[in-house]
Amino acid sequence: MESNNSYWRENLRLIFICLVIWFVVSFGFGLILVEPLNEFRLGGYKLGFWFAQQGSIYTFVALVFWYSAQMNKLDKKYDVEE
């Protein structure tokens, strides 16, 4: 079915956005770019260290809720709710 295919494509796009952000905050800011980011400060935290031990986790929580809300909208749009 054509509408099911475009539902799936939109879903894949959302997943892609989530995983890009997921990767950037943890592997990007927390690991690969940690040294340059540590030049900056967030209170007593070095910024790279903060992303590795705090910031990435907060972002993960926000991501999962954002994805869930977007998917609920998508389900309605394509009329595939349970």
Add this chain to the structure above:
Amino acid sequence: MDELKLYTYIAVFGSFAVYFGIAWWARASSTSDFYVAGGGITPLQNGMAIGADWMSAASFISMAGLIAFLGYGGSVFLMGWTGGYVLLATLLAPYMRKHGKFTVPEFISDRYYSKTARIVAVVCLIIASLTYIIGQMKGVGVAFSRFLEVDYGLGLGIGMMVVWVYAVLGGMKGITYTQIAQYCVLIFAYTIPAVFISLQLTGNPIPQLGLGSTLADGSGVYLLDKLDLVVTDLGFKEYTTDNMGGTLNMFAYTMSLMIGTAGLPHVIMRFFTVPSVKAARSSAGYALVFIALLYTVAPAVGAMARLNLMNTIEPQAGQHMVYEERPQWFKDWENTGLLKFEDKNGDGKVQYVADAATNEMDKVDRDIMVLANPAIANLPNWVIALVAAGGLAAALSTAAGLLLAISSSISHDLMKGVLTPNLSEKSELRASRIVMTISILISGYLGLNPPGFAAGTVALAFGLAASSIFPALMMGIFSKKMSGKAAIAGMCSGIGITMLYVFQHKGIMFIPGTSFLGGLEENWFFGISPNAFGAVGAIVNFTVAFVVCKATGDAPEHIQRLVENLRIPKGSGVAHAH
């Protein structure tokens, strides 16, 4: 009986009474109750239960201690064990729920139209889960022997009895409601001492903010800067930048833990208990909130424990603690052998430095940090008692989830699915209870006589889940054409290479002396430690599966239609057997 012991008895046995009450109230009467709690758990409840299921004795007792000594390197556990939930929520949970069956191997068998695939999945699941349980049982034994001063074996026996009562009686339904209570106990037990300590050290009651604040001693120095200074003065690596084995190793380690988290069957299974696909998505979010509560406090607990420990032993630079004047907690932990002092220069004072030749703290076991933390910070006795109950809640809740994963894979996947398909619902329910009882006995035995390889096995559990189960599930959903043959080839080669790598560096079945390349870092593949190899195993799994699929042809038409149906939430219904 002293006050501390009295409080500890009240906290521990009071919490047990609550678990029993819940178990009686939530007895299971059908296989649907037993495997998926009748499919009637709300996302919020499921989120809490996942939190307790997921946060084991390792998260509660060991993680903050690891962070305390690894510093920035400990970030791999923080990111790895939370980031996996983003993968679960977006890549697996909604579709697994849509499929609507009881177990993970059952999904694999339907999707890859193969009993062989189901058996391979059952084997992976049992190995991963059993290795995990050993750790939980050890945690129960240690908590009992340290806090109630009962024999390790007796403590273990009491723990086994408690799990038996509510897991065998209530199945998934009993386990879920008990886990909700256990989550509450463990999160209070974890955060209350942290709040006290953060308040003492920085004047800020919120540990996540306290860690980034200045010290309350009026010096205006940031806590983390002070910690960096104290540890580097003694020759240790700087706390906030100490990267465990280099960036590539940390990268692979984090990735393995994330993929492994998303592939652990006892967690995935919990998503079958909610009534809809929508609820599966949101329960992943709630689960992560509840997990993040502990995981964002843990770095504060670790750093503050390290600072308190250093300050106790060396209150001011160059001024050392006199051994005869050591505090009570120091003596208590010396008795357990987890803390050892040797007066090398004979001055009667404690020198704790990085240099092994002059260091007099022969042993500071990482696992004692969380348990000793309240005592180090001079917190009231009821807080220490709470920590004991919390550690037990963390160990018991995880053990129960793992036991259910094992018993359902045997009674539902092996017996009902492969060996004796005509099993009636009633006999299946009885069989799963018997299997669970046997699993408790086996894990209790292993907890009492931990095999020599116990320490290395948690890494193996994650490596297995990451290199076998996660790729098979993900390809099953995102690649319509992926065939059964290809998936089995992928799973076997993924596990194979991961086990080979772990064994070649840590010994075959972890027996010392049988490793053919040695545990030496210079032999590691691009410097990747054996614990971090699951990510490489997963890449091998994906690659082999795609190559085999290209060479041997796509999955049949009806399977491709099944996958298309998986991707659409419409028409999911409650999880069912057939």
